[in-house]
Amino acid sequence: xxxxxxxxxxxxxxLCFSGVMINDASNIRDLGFEGMKADAWPRVVLWLLVVMSxxxxxxxxxxxxxxxxxxxxxxxxxxxxxxxxxxxxxxFMLFLSTLDYLGMLIGGILFVFGLLTLLGGFSHKLIVKxxxxxxxxxxxxxxxxxxxxxxxxxxxxILRVW
Amino acid sequence: MFDVILQAGASVLxxxxxxxxxxxxxxxxxxxxxxxxxxxxxxxxxxLPFTFGMSPIQxxxxxxxxxxxxxxGGLMSCMLTxxxxxxxxxxxxxxxxxxxxxxxxxxxLGLGLWSSFFGGMISAVILVALAPQLAFLGLEFGPWDYxxxxxxxxxxxVSLSGDNIIKGLIAGLLGxxxxxxxxxxxxxxxxxxxGSDHIRQGFAFLPVLIGLxxxxxxLSDVEDSAKAKAPLxxxxxxxxxxxxxxxxxxxxxxxxxLIRSSFIGIFTGILPAAGGSISNILAxxxxxxASNNRNEFGKGAVNGIIAPEAANNATAGGALIxxxxxxxxxxxxxxxxxxxxMIHNIIPGPxxxxxxxxxxxxxxxxxxAAHFFMVGLQAFALRLFLLVTRIPMYIxxxxxxxxxxxxxxxxxNITFDIWVMFGFGVIGYFMRKLGFPLAPMILGVVLxxxxxxxxARAIGISDDYSLFITRPWSLFFLIMAIVxxxxxxxxxxxxxxxxxxxxxxxxxxxxxxxxxxxxSPVRMxxxxxxxxxxxxxxxxxxxxxxxx
Numbered sequence: 001x002x003x004x005x006x007x008x009x010x011x012x013x014x015l016c017f018s019g020v021m022i023n024d025a026s027n028i029r030d031l032g033f034e035g036m037k038a039d040a041w042p043r044v045v046l047w048l049l050v051v052m053s054x055x056x057x058x059x060x061x062x063x064x065x066x067x068x069x070x071x072x073x074x075x076x077x078x079x080x081x082x083x084x085x086x087x088x089x090x091x092f093m094l095f096l097s098t099l100d101y102l103g104m105l106i107g108g109i110l111f112v113f114g115l116l117t118l119l120g121g122f123s124h125k126l127i128v129k130x131x132x133x134x135x136x137x138x139x140x141x142x143x144x145x146x147x148x149x150x151x152x153x154x155x156x157x158i159l160r161v162w
Numbered sequence: 163m164f165d166v167i168l169q170a171g172a173s174v175l176x177x178x179x180x181x182x183x184x185x186x187x188x189x190x191x192x193x194x195x196x197x198x199x200x201x202x203x204x205x206x207x208x209x210l211p212f213t214f215g216m217s218p219i220q221x222x223x224x225x226x227x228x229x230x231x232x233x234x235g236g237l238m239s240c241m242l243t244x245x246x247x248x249x250x251x252x253x254x255x256x257x258x259x260x261x262x263x264x265x266x267x268x269x270x271l272g273l274g275l276w277s278s279f280f281g282g283m284i285s286a287v288i289l290v291a292l293a294p295q296l297a298f299l300g301l302e303f304g305p306w307d308y309x310x311x312x313x314x315x316x317x318x319x320v321s322l323s324g325d326n327i328i329k330g331l332i333a334g335l336l337g338x339x340x341x342x343x344x345x346x347x348x349x350x351x352x353x354x355x356x357g358s359d360h361i362r363q364g365f366a367f368l369p370v371l372i373g374l375x376x377x378x379x380x381l382s383d384v385e386d387s388a389k390a391k392a393p394l395x396x397x398x399x400x401x402x403x404x405x406x407x408x409x410x411x412x413x414x415x416x417x418x419x420l421i422r423s424s425f426i427g428i429f430t431g432i433l434p435a436a437g438g439s440i441s442n443i444l445a446x447x448x449x450x451x452a453s454n455n456r457n458e459f460g461k462g463a464v465n466g467i468i469a470p471e472a473a474n475n476a477t478a479g480g481a482l483i484x485x486x487x488x489x490x491x492x493x494x495x496x497x498x499x500x501x502x503x504m505i506h507n508i509i510p511g512p513x514x515x516x517x518x519x520x521x522x523x524x525x526x527x528x529x530x531a532a533h534f535f536m537v538g539l540q541a542f543a544l545r546l547f548l549l550v551t552r553i554p555m556y557i558x559x560x561x562x563x564x565x566x567x568x569x570x571x572x573x574x575n576i577t578f579d580i581w582v583m584f585g586f587g588v589i590g591y592f593m594r595k596l597g598f599p600l601a602p603m604i605l606g607v608v609l610x611x612x613x614x615x616x617x618a619r620a621i622g623i624s625d626d627y628s629l630f631i632t633r634p635w636s637l638f639f640l641i642m643a644i645v646x647x648x649x650x651x652x653x654x655x656x657x658x659x660x661x662x663x664x665x666x667x668x669x670x671x672x673x674x675x676x677x678x679x680x681x682s683p684v685r686m687x688x689x690x691x692x693x694x695x696x697x698x699x700x701x702x703x704x705x706x707x708x709x710x
Binding site for chain 1: 212214215328329331332335336338339342346348349351352353354356380381382384385386387390391554556557559560561563564565567568571572575577580581584587588591596613614617618621622
């Protein structure tokens with residue numbers, strides 16, 4: 001995925017990010033004590049980040065100009081390549097957003113089952129297999145953490161009402 | 163002292179729970195090391211949530227088992243299938259796989275197993291002998307020296323972790339910045355919280371680590387749909403009876419190679435960030451150079467198996483020396499261990515061995531004991547490994563993703579930690595894809611707070627910034643940092659340039675200066691040797707340059 005074009009985009013993004021954070025650093029309160037202020041160290045880190053990002057931008061831009069236009073045109077982000085990663089992101093976000101309602105046990109089983117089915121396929125045999133894997137794996141982990149390690153995992157609205 | 167060692171030994175070796183946990187840890191490490199796509203670091207990260215409820219010694223003993231097991235697990239997959247389970251067993255593949263193919267699988271596995279064992283034992287002895295001494299040395303350090311040491315640890319991580327040094331430095335800085343978020347350690351002032359009470363508390367170490375390392379790795383593992391659906395290995399490998407006696411005799415007969423490789427491993431482990439992935443190749447290369455039968459290498463040479471396996475297990479001991487003595491992680495795995503200690507409210511550093519002798523010696527003993535578990539459990543792990551490799555990656559990844567969420571929640575019982583893990587997982591995934599090394603970022607996160615604390619202490623004691631270069635140890639580490647930043651340029655430069663010819667001798671002369679400033683006779687002698695060698699090389703090479 002890396003290429004001079006992508007490096008230029010990342011360097012610009014990092015410069016913007018550093019800019020926003022340096023700006024926010026001015027909101028850090030000064031308690032008036034002697035010694036190093038609370039914003040000093042983050043400012044040093046962020047300015048170094050600005051310098052490094054600028055070097056990366058300059059280097060990538062110079063390389064970008066040297067490499068033929070055809071090579072640069074070949075760069076494209078193939079979203080299909082990231083399909084599975086995007087599915088994982090989506091499913092995980094859904095799992096986290098519904099965690100308070102579904103709880104770790106039901107939410108976890110649904111998350112694993114959903115992810116397995118989306119990544120592995122939809123045949124009847126596979127669905128049964130995925131259901132078994134999700135119930136057994138999450139059920140086992142839930143029991144180990146709840147009863148073995150005494151961790152109070154999110155119960156969720158459904159189990160609480162039930 | 164002896165009673166402390168006895169007590170520590172009893173807490174590890176006479177407690178059946180600790181022994182059992184260490185056995186489970188070793189087995190998990192053997193499997194994590196064997197499965198391609200999984201790493202030792204990932205094994206240790208995934209073990210961490212289970213250790214929250216344990217006592218510190220039980221938790222560390224479990225992780226020590228994973229650590230030692232992981233280094234040895236890699237040899238199973240590389241020998242039986244030709245695919246290295248971890249980067250630290252790459253060189254074992256060169257001769258291990260051909261030996262298995264030539265009909266000696268039992269001997270090949272035995273050689274790998276016992277080389278790992280003896281390499282680990284040698285490094286354990288050095289660990290016990292050296293760590294307390296190095297810790298005494300660490301007591302000389304002031305905040306200036308500590309800050310410079312952290313700078314060196316970060317720069318060497320950057321220089322060893324990828325081709326693009328700028329991306330490595332950016333990754334390290336991002337790690338340092340992530341450690342800045344939340345209340346600062348000195349004044350308790352909120353930073354970059356954007357009004358969120360959760361962010362005000364800062365990012366907990368574990369969710370960041372699991373996100374950056376494990377979560378992003380799992381996403382990369384399922385990226386290719388066809389590969390994700392296929393079993394992990396299509397090999398028809400079968401469980402094999404290991405030829406222990408013959409292997410022990412062969413390893414001991416090649417004792418020079420064993421000791422040399424072990425010391426290469428220890429030295430590589432002591433260097434921050436230079437882990438088993440480097441030591442196994444270095445040791446293999448040295449074994450080949452020293453051998454009278456170089457042509458045998460690559461065709462199943464005995465020394466080609468002994469060298470990398472002894473070296474990679476010895477690296478573990480080397481990395482622990484730095485962690486135990488100075489609180490500086492030798493590699494990603496020890497960085498995670500430092501995080502684990504912090505969870506148990508223990509801050510490793512030069513006074514760690516003196517302040518927590520029971521725990522420190524417990525770790526030493528657990529490191530010894532884990533090697534015996536590793537030998538004992540290898541046969542069982544081999545059978546388990548063959549079972550696990552029939553499972554497709556997408557099933558393992560989905561289940562482990564859910565496990566990560568549960569494990570992270572268990573740290574503070576708040577959902578925000580899972581969001582942090584998710585956020586850093588996404589960042590880690592894209593960093594991998596964009597060619598940014600993750601090791602500097604992880605070290606940045608681990609060492610960020612320590613760096614800030616030490617620079618604040620230094621400025622608090624004196625506003626004289628020149629102390630960073632006038633104090634011998636600080637100057638020594640800063641020179642090492644500059645040398646390590648220039649190292650990738652030295653590696654990539656053409657051989658005949660004046661830069662490549664002068665890089666090593668000038669580095670030696672520069673490093674001699676702080677050693678002279680330290681004043682102690684031994685250090686001055688070392689400085690004198692470095693200075694003389696540097697001057698000699700400059701004289702020799704400048705005369706070569708003139709003739710060119």
